[in-house]
Amino acid sequence: MAMLDIENLHARIDGEHGKEILKGLSLKVNPGEVHAIMGPNGSGKSTLSYILAGKEDYEVTDGSVTLDGEDLLEMEIDERAAKGVFLAFQYPVEVPGVATMTFLRASLNAQRKKRGEAEISTPDFLRLVKDKAANLGINQDMLRRGVNVGFSGGEKKRAEILQMAILEPKLCVLDETDSGLDIDALKVVSEGVNALRSPDRAMIVITHYQRLLNHIVPDFVHVMNQGRIVRSGGKELALELEANGYAEYQQDAA
Amino acid sequence: MNADIRPIRTPAEQAILASLDAVPAGTDRLADLRRAAARSFEEHGLPHRRVEEWKYTDLRSLMREAVPVAGSAAVAEADARARLLRGVEARRIVIANGAVVPELSDLADLEEGLTLTTLKAAMEAGDEVLSRIGGIVPSRYDASLALNTALSRDGVVITVAPGAKIARPVHVAHVFASAGAAAMYARSLVVVGAGASFTYAESFEGPDGLAYQANSATEFTVGDGAHLDVVRLQEEGASAFHLSTLLFDVGRDSQVHAFTFGLGAAVARTTLYATLSGEDSHVGFNGATLLKGRQHADSTLFLDHQVPGCESRELFKTVLDDNARGVFQGKIVVRQAAQKTDGRMMSRALVLGDEAEMDNKPELEIFADDVQCGHGATCGAIDDELLFYLRARGIPMKEAQSLLVQAFVGEAIETIEHDGLREALVERAEAWLAARA
Numbered sequence: 178m179a180m181l182d183i184e185n186l187h188a189r190i191d192g193e194h195g196k197e198i199l200k201g202l203s204l205k206v207n208p209g210e211v212h213a214i215m216g217p218n219g220s221g222k223s224t225l226s227y228i229l230a231g232k233e234d235y236e237v238t239d240g241s242v243t244l245d246g247e248d249l250l251e252m253e254i255d256e257r258a259a260k261g262v263f264l265a266f267q268y269p270v271e272v273p274g275v276a277t278m279t280f281l282r283a284s285l286n287a288q289r290k291k292r293g294e295a296e297i298s299t300p301d302f303l304r305l306v307k308d309k310a311a312n313l314g315i316n317q318d319m320l321r322r323g324v325n326v327g328f329s330g331g332e333k334k335r336a337e338i339l340q341m342a343i344l345e346p347k348l349c350v351l352d353e354t355d356s357g358l359d360i361d362a363l364k365v366v367s368e369g370v371n372a373l374r375s376p377d378r379a380m381i382v383i384t385h386y387q388r389l390l391n392h393i394v395p396d397f398v399h400v401m402n403q404g405r406i407v408r409s410g411g412k413e414l415a416l417e418l419e420a421n422g423y424a425e426y427q428q429d430a431a
Numbered sequence: 432m433n434a435d436i437r438p439i440r441t442p443a444e445q446a447i448l449a450s451l452d453a454v455p456a457g458t459d460r461l462a463d464l465r466r467a468a469a470r471s472f473e474e475h476g477l478p479h480r481r482v483e484e485w486k487y488t489d490l491r492s493l494m495r496e497a498v499p500v501a502g503s504a505a506v507a508e509a510d511a512r513a514r515l516l517r518g519v520e521a522r523r524i525v526i527a528n529g530a531v532v533p534e535l536s537d538l539a540d541l542e543e544g545l546t547l548t549t550l551k552a553a554m555e556a557g558d559e560v561l562s563r564i565g566g567i568v569p570s571r572y573d574a575s576l577a578l579n580t581a582l583s584r585d586g587v588v589i590t591v592a593p594g595a596k597i598a599r600p601v602h603v604a605h606v607f608a609s610a611g612a613a614a615m616y617a618r619s620l621v622v623v624g625a626g627a628s629f630t631y632a633e634s635f636e637g638p639d640g641l642a643y644q645a646n647s648a649t650e651f652t653v654g655d656g657a658h659l660d661v662v663r664l665q666e667e668g669a670s671a672f673h674l675s676t677l678l679f680d681v682g683r684d685s686q687v688h689a690f691t692f693g694l695g696a697a698v699a700r701t702t703l704y705a706t707l708s709g710e711d712s713h714v715g716f717n718g719a720t721l722l723k724g725r726q727h728a729d730s731t732l733f734l735d736h737q738v739p740g741c742e743s744r745e746l747f748k749t750v751l752d753d754n755a756r757g758v759f760q761g762k763i764v765v766r767q768a769a770q771k772t773d774g775r776m777m778s779r780a781l782v783l784g785d786e787a788e789m790d791n792k793p794e795l796e797i798f799a800d801d802v803q804c805g806h807g808a809t810c811g812a813i814d815d816e817l818l819f820y821l822r823a824r825g826i827p828m829k830e831a832q833s834l835l836v837q838a839f840v841g842e843a844i845e846t847i848e849h850d851g852l853r854e855a856l857v858e859r860a861e862a863w864l865a866a867r868a
């Protein structure tokens with residue numbers, strides 16, 4: 178059984194005349210796999226990631242999404258997170274007044290609680306954060322600030338990966354985690370992501386650039402256009418897209 | 432209008448008028464003040480919505496119960512009920528039903544430079560410091576203050592000698608401790624000498640389910656180069672009526688910070704008056720109000736910049752759940768002489784309840800031409816994007832809301848300098864949120 182099974186998913190912007198954005202998208206992701214999704218701006222990649230995470234701005238009009246056989250669309254946002262869904266946001270928000278450490282701890286403990294596990298002890302938590310932060314080049318000063326407050330674009334992306342490393346999700350959805358990263362940071366972040374690759378964890382990596390996929394080598398590459406996956410292939414598909422662009426798919430769709 | 436037509440007195444007004452009969456005779460200045468205050472109440476009565484300053488808090492219709500003035504409280508009862516800020520390392524004075532309870536008050540072993548007595552004792556002794564009472568006269572009749580002036584019999588009188596640095600705060604714990612509803616009045620005076628520094632805390636509490644009335648007024652005279660911090664926590668019982676006034680006369684080069692935290696009472700009104708009468712001073716008034724159910728709370732500020740070069744900063748945060756109603760009124764007056772005044776006032780409300788309501792009325796009245804003044808007011812719900820972000824990390828809805836509300840009021844609470852008091856208020860905010868979840 179696939180870990181994530183998206184079948185003929187149709188979704189539109191919530192509201193009476195909401196525009197349809199996903200128009201029959203299907204995708205199966207098995208444990209241990211890394212899937213890359215590429216596609217032109219506005220094709221619906223972030224929308225897909227938001228719908229997986231449970232954002233309420235969209236209405237699913239048809240199709241289904243299951244996680245380990247359970248109906249994901251029926252779950253509350255926080256329940257999905259506790260079941261192991263993690264979205265690294267394309268644009269992480271700043272949360273002034275909520276300290277990063279408070280936030281990380283509240284997230285971790287809430288998930289543990291929902292899974293019936295004990296809360297993490299203070300020393301264990303501090304050690305965990307210290308280790309993971311050091312690997313990602315996140316300094317103590319950043320951890321002392323409000324969540325993402327005053328972080329540069331690249332720092333925000335690193336902070337997302339820090340959260341991911343701490344929460345150890347089952348399904349990681351990375352929405353343009355590479356955008357805004359300098360060359361060195363791209364390496365650091367990719368290493369952070371690769372460290373999380375494991376036989377029972379799956380990843381969906383949304384990106385515009387083949388370069389990221391040199392670091393995080395995918396098992397599959399999908400092309401998304403106008404709310405659908407229009408082509409799937411191996412990692413070589415990314416190279417082809419890099420060379421030819423999306424023109425051929427956009428004509429098909431027109 | 433025919434002068435013979437008297438307005439109809441409400442039952443609450445009649446009860447107050449009956450209490451006013453007890454205003455004692457006397458020839459001293461205080462007795463004169465009291466009689467004048469009683470007369471002004473007889474003339475104006477309780478303010479209603481056509482009185483500008485009380486537009487959103489119509490006392491005449493809100494104050495329904497007619498209650499007598501409270502008798503003295505049993506010591507054990509007062510002790511049991513006065514719970515707030517007990518964990519804070521402070522000199523504690525308990526005022527129950529408007530009278531200082533010596534058995535529960537730490538009146539001995541005063542730090543050098545600190546004088547602390549009760550208003551009652553000061554009046555009996557004809558203490559000269561009492562000439563400061565009534566020093567700040569609001570430009571308009573203020574019913575809450577007038578009633579306090581007329582009916583208060585006790586409170587604390589504190590003098591901090593010039594240059595004295597009193598590190599340990601004085602905490603005045605007001606408590607209502609009677610079995611039946613009644614009204615209590617307390618009047619306090621704090622005189623901070625030139626170059627002195629002092630921290631004053633007040634708390635207010637009483638039983639739920641009793642429509643008692645608490646009226647408190649505290650006057651602060653702040654000398655040149657002095658530093659005064661005031662922190663107040665209002666957690667009156669759920670059916671109570673809370674009226675309070677803080678008045679500040681601020682000398683030159685001084686620093687005054689006041690923080691008002693309002694959680695309790697069915698109806699609460701807190702009025703702050705500041706007269707900036709010395710140059711180059713800084714006044715910071717901040718506050719947070721957390722309301723639920725059908726609570727009504729009003730914070731009203733008057734800042735009077737009379738001299739050049741002063742700075743004033745106000746930040747008030749209101750959280751409104753259920754059907755609660757919040758009011759913020761703030762007026763900064765900059766007199767012609769008060770050039771280079773820098774005044775900034777901000778009121779922010781966070782609305783959680785569908786039926787909750789906020790009225791914001793910030794005002795500037797500027798007569799000088801070289802000033803920097805601004806005000807703003809916002810009112811909105813919790814940001815959905817932030818909520819989604821927290822929930823996407825596994826934090827349940829209520830907890831995510833709590834974190835964001837805490838962050839919202841935290842910005843104001845953070846301004847409290849004293850660690851113990853700040854932490855105690857953070858803890859009260861957390862308790863409020865926990866009760867909600």
Ligand SMILES: Nc1ncnc2c1ncn2[C@@H]1O[C@H](COP(=O)(O)OP(=O)(O)OP(=O)(O)O)[C@@H](O)[C@H]1O
Binds near residue numbers: 216225
């Ligand atoms: N909440 C919304 N309200 C209105 N339109 C929306 C909303 N969310 C998405 N859209 C629209 O849906 C389409 C798909 O947007 P989406 O963000 O999913 O694209 P994307 O593939 O992630 O693009 P990019 O590569 O630029 O990040 C776009 O036309 C966008 O404007």
Ligand SMILES: [Mg+2]
Binds near residue numbers: 222223224267353
């Ligand atoms: Mg996108």
